[in-house]
Amino acid sequence: MRRTLFEDDHDLFRDSFRQFVEKEIVPHHERWEQEGVVDRELFAKAGASGFLGMEVPEDLGGGGVKDFRYNLVISEEVQRSGTGGAGLGITLHNDICMPYFLHLTNDEQKQRWLPGICSGELITAVAMTEPGIGSDLASMTTTAIRDGDDYIVNGSKTFITNGINADLVITAVKTDPSLRHKGMSLVILERGMDGFERGRNLDKVGLHSQDTAELFFTDVRVPAANLLGEAEGQGFLHLVHNLPQERLSIAAAGVAAARAAFDWTLEYCKERQAFGQPIGSFQNSRFTLAEMKTEIEIGQAFIDQCVLALNAGELTAEEASMAKWWCTELQGKVIDAGVQLHGGYGYMTEYPIARATPMPASPASTAAPPRS
Numbered sequence: 001m002r003r004t005l006f007e008d009d010h011d012l013f014r015d016s017f018r019q020f021v022e023k024e025i026v027p028h029h030e031r032w033e034q035e036g037v038v039d040r041e042l043f044a045k046a047g048a049s050g051f052l053g054m055e056v057p058e059d060l061g062g063g064g065v066k067d068f069r070y071n072l073v074i075s076e077e078v079q080r081s082g083t084g085g086a087g088l089g090i091t092l093h094n095d096i097c098m099p100y101f102l103h104l105t106n107d108e109q110k111q112r113w114l115p116g117i118c119s120g121e122l123i124t125a126v127a128m129t130e131p132g133i134g135s136d137l138a139s140m141t142t143t144a145i146r147d148g149d150d151y152i153v154n155g156s157k158t159f160i161t162n163g164i165n166a167d168l169v170i171t172a173v174k175t176d177p178s179l180r181h182k183g184m185s186l187v188i189l190e191r192g193m194d195g196f197e198r199g200r201n202l203d204k205v206g207l208h209s210q211d212t213a214e215l216f217f218t219d220v221r222v223p224a225a226n227l228l229g230e231a232e233g234q235g236f237l238h239l240v241h242n243l244p245q246e247r248l249s250i251a252a253a254g255v256a257a258a259r260a261a262f263d264w265t266l267e268y269c270k271e272r273q274a275f276g277q278p279i280g281s282f283q284n285s286r287f288t289l290a291e292m293k294t295e296i297e298i299g300q301a302f303i304d305q306c307v308l309a310l311n312a313g314e315l316t317a318e319e320a321s322m323a324k325w326w327c328t329e330l331q332g333k334v335i336d337a338g339v340q341l342h343g344g345y346g347y348m349t350e351y352p353i354a355r356a357t358p359m360p361a362s363p364a365s366t367a368a369p370p371r372s
């Protein structure tokens with residue numbers, strides 16, 4: 001179906017980013033999949049080409065345009081190229097971490113961090129999940145206890161996207177461990193701080209080129225000037241506030257991944273022969289492909305409306321949740337059907353469909369609302 005969401009500038013941006021993917025991601029992708037992490041330079045190259053911090057004011061190094069359609073283009077193009085693992089670091093940096101640095105920082109923090117975030121010299125991550133907790137975020141145990149002008153941070157996090165490459169980690173901590181939601185705050189931990197160590201780069205089922213890592217904090221002295229937001233105890237509310245955009249980012253990637261899976265499958269069904277004819281000509285294959293395509297178009301229409309609503313500041317938590325649930329379910333369903341239509345080749349990692357494993361939900365997207 002013809003999409004009316006984009007304007008000429010977005011099409012130009014798409015052309016430019018597609019070339020970037022072909023030149024800077026695709027040739028390295030296999031090596032990154034083996035190594036479990038992308039080269040840090042990917043971020044610097046993306047920054048130099050204007051693909052980081054599109055909504056950050058120009059005087060702080062960004063593009064100065066608040067329009068999530070640019071973020072959507074990036075997500076769609078990395079999925080289309082089958083490099084979603086490598087691209088996830090960039091979409092996390094732009095879609096999920098950026099709002100914290102843009103909207104919860106004071107002037108001094110903006111000057112300190114945003115230019116590097118936009119240039120790609122400073123790679124970002126958000127660390128909520130701990131070995132013992134995921135969904136039940138308010139039970140987290142990492143502490144940040146005030147000591148003069150600093151916090152002393154102790155604890156650990158796991159499953160952290162960009163965990164190896166990250167320079168700035170938005171870290172959920174308890175500044176008052178006696179409380180649940182109301183004891184939570186967000187502080188920025190920086191690469192090189194004494195006592196801040198990386199653990200394993202975790203071996204995953206999919207997204208192999210994405211570094212998903214453990215982080216350990218032992219008496220890390222973090223300046224109080226690294227607190228995000230105006231006061232302690234607001235951390236959970238800050239996390240909840242950013243949920244619509246985070247959920248939409250994941251939902252949009254879901255539809256884009258489903259579309260890519262469909263395209264690979266259609267191509268395969270046209271080429272693969274069985275019983276003297278392309279497997280795509282069997283009626284069962286045609287029914288399956290028609291159903292896949294139908295649901296992708298329905299999901300796309302919903303995503304496009306959600307993106308316009310987000311741009312207008314009107315996307316609700318409920319709508320974003322609906323998008324995330326339905327579109328990630330669709331992603332799994334389409335990929336499963338695509339694997340089946342590939343036969344045994346659907347299980348071979350040389351085929352992108354075999355690598356397209358969807359990932360589970362993020363904690364901030366599933367966490368219960370704060371209770372008084």
Ligand SMILES: Cc1cc2nc3c(=O)[nH]c(=O)nc-3n(C[C@H](O)[C@H](O)[C@H](O)COP(=O)(O)OP(=O)(O)OC[C@H]3O[C@@H](n4cnc5c(N)ncnc54)[C@H](O)[C@@H]3O)c2cc1C
Pocket residue numbers: 126127128129132133134135136158159160161162204207212359360361362363364366
């Ligand atoms: C690839 C990847 C990247 C990730 N990146 C990040 C990141 O960058 N930062 C970060 O902080 N985290 C990240 N995570 C962590 C992820 O968000 C968590 O895995 C997720 O929140 C679930 O938490 P958990 O794994 O502890 O599962 P659990 O909370 O232990 O849940 C296990 C099961 O129990 C169910 N369950 C839990 N509570 C309830 C309930 N009240 N009612 C019914 N069922 C329930 C869940 O739905 C699930 O099926 C990442 C995970 C992966 C796999």
